[in-house]
Amino acid sequence: MEKRTKPGLEDIARSLGVSKMTVSRVLRGASGFSEATREKVLLEVARTGYLPNRLAAAFGPSGTSTLIGVCVPRLTSPLFGSVLESLNLTLARLGYQTMIGSHNQMPDEEEVWLRTLASWKPAAVVLASRVHTRGTLKLLRDMGVPVAEIWDLTTKPIDLAIGFSHFDNGLEMARCIALAGRRRVGYVGALGNRNTSGRLRFLGFVSGLAETGLTLAAEEHLQDQPGFYAGFYGTETMLARAGDLDAIYYHDDEMAIGGLAYLARIGVKVPDDIGVAGWGGMEAASILPRRLTTTAIPTTRLGKIAAEALACRLRGDPVDDVTIIQTRLVPGSTI
Numbered sequence: 426m427e428k429r430t431k432p433g434l435e436d437i438a439r440s441l442g443v444s445k446m447t448v449s450r451v452l453r454g455a456s457g458f459s460e461a462t463r464e465k466v467l468l469e470v471a472r473t474g475y476l477p478n479r480l481a482a483a484f485g486p487s488g489t490s491t492l493i494g495v496c497v498p499r500l501t502s503p504l505f506g507s508v509l510e511s512l513n514l515t516l517a518r519l520g521y522q523t524m525i526g527s528h529n530q531m532p533d534e535e536e537v538w539l540r541t542l543a544s545w546k547p548a549a550v551v552l553a554s555r556v557h558t559r560g561t562l563k564l565l566r567d568m569g570v571p572v573a574e575i576w577d578l579t580t581k582p583i584d585l586a587i588g589f590s591h592f593d594n595g596l597e598m599a600r601c602i603a604l605a606g607r608r609r610v611g612y613v614g615a616l617g618n619r620n621t622s623g624r625l626r627f628l629g630f631v632s633g634l635a636e637t638g639l640t641l642a643a644e645e646h647l648q649d650q651p652g653f654y655a656g657f658y659g660t661e662t663m664l665a666r667a668g669d670l671d672a673i674y675y676h677d678d679e680m681a682i683g684g685l686a687y688l689a690r691i692g693v694k695v696p697d698d699i700g701v702a703g704w705g706g707m708e709a710a711s712i713l714p715r716r717l718t719t720t721a722i723p724t725t726r727l728g729k730i731a732a733e734a735l736a737c738r739l740r741g742d743p744v745d746d747v748t749i750i751q752t753r754l755v756p757g758s759t760i
Contacts, residue, residue: 432473441465456518493735494542496526496535497553497576498621499650504677504705504724505553508575511728512551519736521548528554530619536561543568549735555579555586556620571738575731577622580747585738587731587748591622592629594720597754598674598702599633601718605760607672607700609642610634613659613684614676617646623676626704630674643667651676656683671699672760678703678710678719685713685759700760706753718757723750 438445443466447458451466469475493516497505513523524542528535536558542550543564549571555578557565562583565572571584578588602610614627631641645663649655656675660683664670675681681703688695695701695715703710706721727750737744 432475434475437466437469437473437475441469450520490546490548491521492524492545492547493521493549493551494524494526494539494545494547495551495553496528496538496542498528498530500525500527501650503679503707503709504722507724508553508728508731511725512732513728515729515732516736519732521736530554530616530621532556532558532561532620536564539564549573549739551575551731551735555582557583571735573731573735573738575727577625578747578749582746585731585734585744585746585748587727587734587750589722589750589752590629591625592632594704594752595626595629595631595674596633596636597629598626598704598718598720599630599639600637601754601756602672602674602700602702602760603634603637603639605672605700607760608639609667609670610639610672610674611643611645611663611667611670612641612674613645613647613656613663613680615647615649615651615655615659615680616676618648623651626676642670651680653679653683653686656680657687658683660684660687673699673701675701675703678705678707678717681717681719682709682713685717696759702757702760706755715759716755716757718760719755721753721755723752726750 434445434448438448448466450457451463495512497509499505509525516523526538528538535554539561547570551573553576555574565583573585573587574582576588577591579586612627614623616623634641643663645659647655647659656679673684675684681701685695685701688699693699702718704720706719710717710719730748734744734748
């Protein structure tokens, strides 16, 4: 039986009377062509059963890599998901594609991921962390590609930094809670055994309380991933030994919502009996009966700016080494 030859990119282009570059840009989700052309290409691809060569697609027509590796702490986080979507869409429009991984807040896992990525010869790397192993730093030096550190801002980046200060977020929330007249303040956090950005917010929060003459009355650092249930039982555990609190600050909004559920179960009124504050400005907080006091993070903007900064670096265009993304404290009505 004669073996059938799969159609290639050139065959698709020839049958439609367009260039290979146009077909390639349509399949990458880039711009620079009409909607009619996009539909024709996609219909022809579907008709012929064309399958793109992903290894070849990682390189442009000049043989230059268009692949950008992105490593974040958690793929399940709604905040990182929003950053990734914005980053990926912007890079696609600029002619790049992403290879995404996670390090679970563990620098050693970031290094393992980077070693795998290096074999693909990426054009650039995005790391959502500022704590790296010596092995990671050596790998990045050896790779010699642009590096963007996003999320938790560092003023001494490897190459580029785009983010905000988690420490300052915690500091600002402590001032807000103290200004509201709260004096017996607790904290419920997650991933207590890891060096996370949440830990930096906690340190900023403690520092902010000290500024106003307060100390943390109780704290519960869970080893679990942040989430609704972690906030629920973290609140239960902390209040079992410190029942006289008048405010609680949480690792993030999901944990704050879990805490609110527990407080409602035991008949504690918010904010009359206990004030509650979260972090992140997550979508789930928008459907609460009371607007949650939190810190809103412009995740879509962060991803877009990071992608554009990296593209500028790759093109050799001028770009700031450090870009501060402004966050916003939302006073809400739970404090």
